[in-house]
Amino acid sequence: MTPEAGDDSRNPRIAIVGAGPAGLMAAELLASAGCAVTLYDRMPSPARKFLIAGRGGLNLTHSEPRAPFLARYGTAADWLAPFIDAFPPARLRAWAEGLGEPIFVGSSGRVFPRSFKASPLLRAWLARLDGLGVVLKSRHRWLGWNREGALRLAGPEGEMEVAADAVLLALGGASWPRLGSDGGWADLLGEQGVAIAPLRPANSGVRIDWSAPFRARFAGAPLKRIALSVGEARVRGEAMIDGAGLEGGAVYALSATLREAIAVHGTAILHIDLRPDVAADALAARLAASRKGESTSNRLRKAAGLAPAAAGLLREAGPLPADPAVLAHLIKALPLAATGMAGLERAISTAGGVTRAMIDDQLMLKARPGVFVAGEMLDWEAPTGGYLLQASFATGHAAACGILARLGLGRPEPWSGRWEAGEAAGVAGEWSRDDG
Numbered sequence: 001m002t003p004e005a006g007d008d009s010r011n012p013r014i015a016i017v018g019a020g021p022a023g024l025m026a027a028e029l030l031a032s033a034g035c036a037v038t039l040y041d042r043m044p045s046p047a048r049k050f051l052i053a054g055r056g057g058l059n060l061t062h063s064e065p066r067a068p069f070l071a072r073y074g075t076a077a078d079w080l081a082p083f084i085d086a087f088p089p090a091r092l093r094a095w096a097e098g099l100g101e102p103i104f105v106g107s108s109g110r111v112f113p114r115s116f117k118a119s120p121l122l123r124a125w126l127a128r129l130d131g132l133g134v135v136l137k138s139r140h141r142w143l144g145w146n147r148e149g150a151l152r153l154a155g156p157e158g159e160m161e162v163a164a165d166a167v168l169l170a171l172g173g174a175s176w177p178r179l180g181s182d183g184g185w186a187d188l189l190g191e192q193g194v195a196i197a198p199l200r201p202a203n204s205g206v207r208i209d210w211s212a213p214f215r216a217r218f219a220g221a222p223l224k225r226i227a228l229s230v231g232e233a234r235v236r237g238e239a240m241i242d243g244a245g246l247e248g249g250a251v252y253a254l255s256a257t258l259r260e261a262i263a264v265h266g267t268a269i270l271h272i273d274l275r276p277d278v279a280a281d282a283l284a285a286r287l288a289a290s291r292k293g294e295s296t297s298n299r300l301r302k303a304a305g306l307a308p309a310a311a312g313l314l315r316e317a318g319p320l321p322a323d324p325a326v327l328a329h330l331i332k333a334l335p336l337a338a339t340g341m342a343g344l345e346r347a348i349s350t351a352g353g354v355t356r357a358m359i360d361d362q363l364m365l366k367a368r369p370g371v372f373v374a375g376e377m378l379d380w381e382a383p384t385g386g387y388l389l390q391a392s393f394a395t396g397h398a399a400a401c402g403i404l405a406r407l408g409l410g411r412p413e414p415w416s417g418r419w420e421a422g423e424a425a426g427v428a429g430e431w432s433r434d435d436g
């Protein structure tokens with residue numbers, strides 16, 4: 001990006017710290033409105049988490065109707081609603097298409113760029129920002145404020161101080177810290193009297209104490225077409241056995257429930273239905289009908305249709321019941337004791353963050369007028385399915401609107417199009433990736 005444009009002294013100077021989806025979206029809007037925008041990021045290149053999110057298929061948003069969509073944000077739904085209403089899924093879709101990335105709605109309702117990747121979108125986006133004169137300063141880590149209220153940043157040439165007409169902090173959560181967002185901002189804001197809900201793993205795996213032989217044999221094995229339940233909550237999908245427990249989309253979808261149950265009781269019981277598409281009595285009849293003298297492994301494979309990892313999981317729970325009805329019941333509701341959540345370093349996203357009481361309805365910090373916050377560093381969480389990026393983009397957009405209003409630069413045109421990202425494009429087959 002051009003090194004000089006952000007220094008244009010005729011225009012309001014905006015410093016954005018954090019070049020992820022939230023910070024970049026704000027930069028686009030502010031630079032389009034004539035602000036001189038400088039983006040700082042501690043990493044050598046921008047949007048590393050966004051790029052990783054695109055590694056297995058970039059799930060930008062979801063096409064479901066407004067009410068169920070917003071309900072995915074749980075207790076934060078009413079807080080985020082005005083931001084998402086101003087920058088809804090259809091607008092995000094139109095934005096991506098405007099960058100030359102056709103959009104595809106999977107049969108699951110999830111919305112992806114047709115390339116499935118983040119890199120073409122990011123390349124086009126950075127070129128657009130460059131054209132708007134946005135200056136990117138990588139390898140600059142935010143350290144807090146000096147006494148005069150200027151930002152302190154540690155860059156390749158040492159510590160520097162940056163004064164700006166408005167500041168946006170878009171520093172992300174604390175998951176996958178090697179991609180840049182490490183949650184280090186929580187202490188810096190805490191020192192300013194900003195209340196932060198503790199940063200905890202969201203959309204993360206669970207810990208299960210496997211026996212050593214089970215771990216050695218099945219770590220890395222997928223469990224396909226299963227259903228998981230915790231209490232009343234039940235999810236169909238896939239999971240992956242790993243050395244420390246279970247990972248994968250179905251586990252992530254239950255991770256908020258699991259995390260709260262483990263926080264209260266120390267453990268939580270996760271039930272796996274290894275054959276959700278077959279009723280217990282039908283399964284019992286098939287098991288009962290299997291040939292006399294047939295080995296248990298063969299019975300589980302042929303009569304119950306279990307893959308070796310699923311059969312191994314059954315054996316891990318203890319001796320197998322001989323009675324077909326009892327065995328069928330176990331296959332339909334195998335209890336596993338979850339002893340903890342996988343750490344933040346492996347979680348897809350972060351729960352907790354800057355609490356809503358700390359900011360006004362324009363996303364400005366009450367304790368530091370002129371400083372706005374956006375993205376995953378705010379105190380909301382959501383399941384995978386595109387909801388994380390949607391809220392990050394929308395709050396980045398909202399914070400930029402707040403900055404423009406504060407500087408007396410007006411508001412961008414409201415979105416007049418539809419809300420939902422669009423009808424399913426009739427693409428055959430389910431896009432099964434489930435971790436974002």
Ligand SMILES: Cc1cc2nc3c(=O)[nH]c(=O)nc-3n(C[C@H](O)[C@H](O)[C@H](O)COP(=O)(O)OP(=O)(O)OC[C@H]3O[C@@H](n4cnc5c(N)ncnc54)[C@H](O)[C@@H]3O)c2cc1C
Nearest residue numbers: 018020021022042053059142172180181375376386389436
């Ligand atoms: C493996 C994986 C897959 C995912 N897949 C999807 C998906 O398909 N769909 C979806 O909706 N979501 C997905 N997500 C989540 C999504 O990527 C995040 O929610 C989103 O990137 C958050 O955007 P953000 O701008 O708030 O923060 P981030 O993208 O985390 O960006 C924050 C930026 O701030 C910088 N920063 C942090 N601290 C400092 C500091 N002190 N000084 C300077 N810079 C700093 C960081 O380097 C980083 O560049 C995925 C996440 C992971 C880990």
